[in-house]
Amino acid sequence: MVKICCIGAGYVGGPTMAVIALKCPNIEVTVVDISTHRINAWNSEHLPIYEPGLEDIVKKCRGKNLFFSSEVEKNVAEADIVFVSVNTPTKTHGLGAGKAADLTYWESAARMIADVSKSDKIVVEKSTVPVKTAEAIERILTHNNGKGTNFTILSNPEFLAEGTAIQDLFNPDRVLIGGRETPDGQKAIKVLKDVYLNWVPEERIICTNLWSAELSKLAANAFLAQRISSVNAMSALCEATGADVSQVSHAIGTDSRIGPKFLSSSVGFGGSCFQKDILNLVYICECNGLPEVANYWKQVIMVNDYQKARFVNRVVSSMFNTVSAKKIAVLGFAFKKDTGDTRETPAIDVCKGLLGDRARLSIYDPQVTEDQMMKDLSMRKYDKDHPAHLQPPSPTSIKQVSVVWDAYEAVKDAHGVCILTEWDEFRKLDYQKVYDSMQKPAFLFDGRNVVDVRELRKIGFIVYSIGKPLDPWLKDMPSVA
Numbered sequence: 001m002v003k004i005c006c007i008g009a010g011y012v013g014g015p016t017m018a019v020i021a022l023k024c025p026n027i028e029v030t031v032v033d034i035s036t037h038r039i040n041a042w043n044s045e046h047l048p049i050y051e052p053g054l055e056d057i058v059k060k061c062r063g064k065n066l067f068f069s070s071e072v073e074k075n076v077a078e079a080d081i082v083f084v085s086v087n088t089p090t091k092t093h094g095l096g097a098g099k100a101a102d103l104t105y106w107e108s109a110a111r112m113i114a115d116v117s118k119s120d121k122i123v124v125e126k127s128t129v130p131v132k133t134a135e136a137i138e139r140i141l142t143h144n145n146g147k148g149t150n151f152t153i154l155s156n157p158e159f160l161a162e163g164t165a166i167q168d169l170f171n172p173d174r175v176l177i178g179g180r181e182t183p184d185g186q187k188a189i190k191v192l193k194d195v196y197l198n199w200v201p202e203e204r205i206i207c208t209n210l211w212s213a214e215l216s217k218l219a220a221n222a223f224l225a226q227r228i229s230s231v232n233a234m235s236a237l238c239e240a241t242g243a244d245v246s247q248v249s250h251a252i253g254t255d256s257r258i259g260p261k262f263l264s265s266s267v268g269f270g271g272s273c274f275q276k277d278i279l280n281l282v283y284i285c286e287c288n289g290l291p292e293v294a295n296y297w298k299q300v301i302m303v304n305d306y307q308k309a310r311f312v313n314r315v316v317s318s319m320f321n322t323v324s325a326k327k328i329a330v331l332g333f334a335f336k337k338d339t340g341d342t343r344e345t346p347a348i349d350v351c352k353g354l355l356g357d358r359a360r361l362s363i364y365d366p367q368v369t370e371d372q373m374m375k376d377l378s379m380r381k382y383d384k385d386h387p388a389h390l391q392p393p394s395p396t397s398i399k400q401v402s403v404v405w406d407a408y409e410a411v412k413d414a415h416g417v418c419i420l421t422e423w424d425e426f427r428k429l430d431y432q433k434v435y436d437s438m439q440k441p442a443f444l445f446d447g448r449n450v451v452d453v454r455e456l457r458k459i460g461f462i463v464y465s466i467g468k469p470l471d472p473w474l475k476d477m478p479s480v481a
């Protein structure tokens, strides 16, 4: 029986290993993590992450061929294939701060693998890493091991998106496996390919060299983020000209060369990957003497920051240029619907912007806890993706922020409502009831284009919806940045 061990029981490691266990009954899969808290949660009734369909799979396989354990070294030692799926956050200090990936966790994982291994192993990079990380890891593995064990390194980046992780894993567009072009490298590729062949058609498994696989992951995320920044840049122009960004997206998306996906304008993209991976790409370009290429990709992040700032400015300028002491309801805090993840969520910057103008916020999100929101709103940029157990303890709550467990509670007596996550329930709210309970004039700022603007205007709201023709009220307000 092949034994797989995965280091890192997070959003990537947990669901990926659960699906491998489900699809490969002959493989024993153990997921380990330095956080015993996280492992305990994986072994409990309340999994540490929310992902549709995940719970059923874990329940089916846990204790049979899927295990979650804090015994990191023992399980690594026994495995034939070791996946490494630990955090690779943006560096917060030293060389490359604010751009380069912090590989501390990866490096210590590699040193530990070298220390405890007594048999040959395939080590698989699952975390997104800078190009050429495999080479560095290979050196650590071979130089720290005097026992004659062989390590073969593969890059097998993950393309799952949160909220649809299980679907993405069941039916991936492609599985990418990069390895060295040596006999050992090719043999290792075949071993991993055989695992995926249990459910993925062969033509969807792409095998490349190590560097191509590493770069493809960064490139895929950069291209996806670039589409969003492109449509968001258009949304600003739509507002200025009276065009409707949804109509523009639809019109260009029907061009089969462009395609319809990832063209929804929003208050900005978030998530643990897009910004981090682009910053990483920018840094690699700079290090390789390619400043023009670096600047090109930097713009994708700059437009994203601009979009969030533009939204805050629109809120403040519409409401007579001040939100000081006004209650603003924030509906949605997660970086997208169907996840409780808040890493790099645009809600953080928007809320901080509104708090900067002294607003009082009442926040509701169906999946994000109060503790998480308070942490996010008091944390410095880039500290987010460092493991929770290394972060400072939860701060005392922020005075101007209250977190509530019902959308109607959030909007009561509010001057304005900001929709920041596209949760389905926000499409179905009784907006007449919302309007009746708010201060007048009642403002609604839709950062996700979820509401029916015409209906809401009929009720009496002053509505701003990203990239849509402006409300006459907003047109008369001073222009925004």
Ligand code: UDX
Pocket: 007, 008, 009, 010, 011, 012, 013, 032, 033, 034, 035, 038, 085, 086, 087, 088, 089, 105, 106, 108, 109, 126, 127, 128, 129, 272, 385, 387, 388
């Ligand atoms: C992580 C990275 O953020 C991402 O860049 C990479 O592409 C894949 O791995 P994710 O699974 O979403 O993605 O992260 P997270 O949910 O934070 O999980 C990482 C886990 O690794 C944490 O549970 C952490 O405790 C664990 N970890 C970290 C270790 O087990 N050992 C370490 O040394 C460091």
Ligand code: UDX
Pocket: 158, 159, 160, 161, 162, 163, 221, 224, 228, 261, 262, 263, 264, 265, 266, 267, 268, 269, 270, 271, 272, 273, 274, 335, 336, 337
């Ligand atoms: C992304 C990639 O899609 C995935 O392949 C990779 O493995 C990890 O990073 P994820 O961050 O989970 O996945 O979510 P994704 O669906 O890509 O959304 C990212 C952000 O872009 C979200 O904030 C989302 O709301 C936003 N978005 C997405 C838009 O604003 N408009 C769109 O049209 C699509």
